Amino acid sequence: MNFKKDRFYVTVDAVVFTILDNELKIIIIRRKNPPFKGYFALPGGFVELDENLDGAAERELKEETGVENIFLKKLKPFGKVGRDSRGRVITIPYLAIISGKNVKLHSTCDAELARWYSIYNLPKLAFDHKEIISYALNKLRSEIEKSNIAFQIIPKKFTLTELQRVYEIILNKKLDKRNFRKKLSELLILKELPETKMEGAHRPARLYSFRLREYKKF
Amino acid sequence: MNFKKDRFYVTVDAVVFTILDNELKIIIIRRKNPPFKGYFALPGGFVELDENLDGAAERELKEETGVENIFLKKLKPFGKVGRDSRGRVITIPYLAIISGKNVKLHSTCDAELARWYSIYNLPKLAFDHKEIISYALNKLRSEIEKSNIAFQIIPKKFTLTELQRVYEIILNKKLDKRNFRKKLSELLILKELPETKMEGAHRPARLYSFRLREYKKF
């Protein structure tokens, strides 16, 4: 790509959260090209002229992870003069949360193999991506308390303990089992399944599913 | 300006709220140039290549109203393909709230004289500005409940009844006088002044000021 100094460029960056090894992680790529060649960064790329912002974010996510049909939340733009040495680049960050278990991370033309990094142990990052991630993490935490976004990250059938673990890892704090369950049952967003999950030497756990598998604010 | 189809353009639009005649109003201009010539629209304009987004928003606000040093909140971008017939234009809306009393609205090269319009009685608007305003109004309502943003719209010294009126007009609902005052006194954001305001045939009202005259979340 041949950058001109007389125009704007628009990119999207994806802050893709998942839980792996009981830790909150995001996808980080390593840049193959300048600027910040060899540095770590969020996956993202240029928006095409005939492409919607949301469309570009979906495309980037698909290229990196193979994941599609996921809820992507648009965040406020970051566009300081000088944030990209190639020219004037405005970036629109998107927040996503996915179940990382079955995701195959891909290389793309601009990036070496993408990797999951713990949110608490990130490498030094290119551009203003550290600031973007911190902003996105705050949004994720308020989303999980005010929407059903958790359905994106948990298997179709799950136990309440598993769901609680998701909340605890995202919010980075212990929750009370009884209070957590009471709140959920008041919200009426879960469906109790006839099945149970037997795993390990203890009482089997009831399985649940989300009534609605699309994004919804409470 | 000579638009090219091979690049992005970036604009800022300002949703500038005030209260006039006991109504919540915003600044609306009438466009002098295509596209949407003669239509009503939000004040705004193109971001310069060497100008920060916030800087552009400040400049636009100053040009339209003469107001500066005001809190401007950046909102999520609107950038659908085809929203502007001149080319691919991404707009970043900003939310502001100002005291309208002393504001002189100016004409600019792109706009006939700006006017205040009631939020509940807007004319047909250019571009996707209706959607932007609706989004901004929601943000304003949550801001006024979670921050001290009201200091922007009220005189330095004010009575509690005047402040309550501001909240009622923005939220478009009646509030209980005692509950409103209790909440404020718990927040400790106001300073009681030694002065009172005598106006009309009734008991004089105590004057207050905000302790902090800069934006702060509770």
Next chain:
DNA sequence: CCAAAAGTGTTAGTGATACACCCATGT
């Protein structure tokens, strides 16, 4: 029978809401 996670209710505290009368002034 022991270990391990599942499941289940009550109490206290905090914040939100509803509500009615007296006060100080001008006319």
Next chain:
DNA sequence: ACATGGGTGTATCACTAACACTTTTGG
């Protein structure tokens, strides 16, 4: 004296937070 808006306190309700024991299974 009366009309007008200013000023004040309490009771109820809803939501949040804290807390411990019994159940069911595998080994």
